[in-house]
Amino acid sequence: MGNRLLASLRPLDRALLEPYLEPVLLTKGQVLFAPGDDVRTTHFPSITTMASLVIGTNDGRAAEAATIGREGAIGGIISSGHKPAFAQAEVVLPGPALAIDIGRLEEAKERSPSIRDLFARYADALLAQVMQSVACNALHPLHARCCRWLLTTQDRSDSPDIALTQEVLAEMLGVQRTTVSTVVGALRDRGLIRYARGQVTILDRPRLEAAACECYGAVRSHFERVLPEIKPQEIIVDPGG
Numbered sequence: 001m002g003n004r005l006l007a008s009l010r011p012l013d014r015a016l017l018e019p020y021l022e023p024v025l026l027t028k029g030q031v032l033f034a035p036g037d038d039v040r041t042t043h044f045p046s047i048t049t050m051a052s053l054v055i056g057t058n059d060g061r062a063a064e065a066a067t068i069g070r071e072g073a074i075g076g077i078i079s080s081g082h083k084p085a086f087a088q089a090e091v092v093l094p095g096p097a098l099a100i101d102i103g104r105l106e107e108a109k110e111r112s113p114s115i116r117d118l119f120a121r122y123a124d125a126l127l128a129q130v131m132q133s134v135a136c137n138a139l140h141p142l143h144a145r146c147c148r149w150l151l152t153t154q155d156r157s158d159s160p161d162i163a164l165t166q167e168v169l170a171e172m173l174g175v176q177r178t179t180v181s182t183v184v185g186a187l188r189d190r191g192l193i194r195y196a197r198g199q200v201t202i203l204d205r206p207r208l209e210a211a212a213c214e215c216y217g218a219v220r221s222h223f224e225r226v227l228p229e230i231k232p233q234e235i236i237v238d239p240g241g
């Protein structure tokens with residue numbers, strides 16, 4: 001199915017959802033929902049599609065609270081479909097997804113305790129990621145947060161290459177573009193990444209992990225503990241470039 005949360009369901013449970021899952025294509029920058037919206041759809045990113053939950057402020061700035069790729073789902077997860085949305089959901093890496101009406105998903109949870117349990121544990125993992133982001137944004141230096149974000153994104157993109165402009169990276173980290181440019185330049189000078197024409201290439205993943213704050217490992221290990229049936233993300237250690 002390309003989405004690991006759905007793929008982890010038992011066949012009987014999957015059969016409850018399958019008739020209502022609609023394949024969609026998400027485009028870069030697409031807003032799935034904005035604060036105050038009545039969220040009617042849950043999206044399951046497939047393959048390498050990735051979206052972010054972003055919190056904006058009145059002065060036009062923004063920062064990311066959570067990254068959601070093929071290991072998860074976005075829309076009505078923690079609220080179980082009770083509206084309205086609090087954050088903005090934006091597509092960072094475009095691609096395919098499966099969409100389901102939240103009412104249908106809630107019906108399936110009522111019919112199947114194991115679906116309910118899976119989504120409750122996923123909601124816990126998602127909330128853990130959001131809570132870790134609070135500490136990370138308040139306590140950790142920008143270069144370490146930037147490394148964390150690149151690792152999290154690479155886990156979902158299956159490739160050392162991430163199509164990413166510095167504007168988007170600045171938005172995710174809640175800083176000015178010029179500030180992010182300095183950080184990217186420093187990581188490039190240390191040989192950890194390459195950056196050219198809107199593409200970041202991770203050159204040395206072990207050193208990038210060493211340079212990231214503890215939040216990357218903390219979120220990942222909590223996810224693996226609460227959702228052990230979802231296989232760990234494939235990690236590409238050396239792209240050879």
Ligand SMILES: [Zn+2]
Pocket residue numbers: 135136137140144145148213214215216
């Ligand atoms: Zn951190």
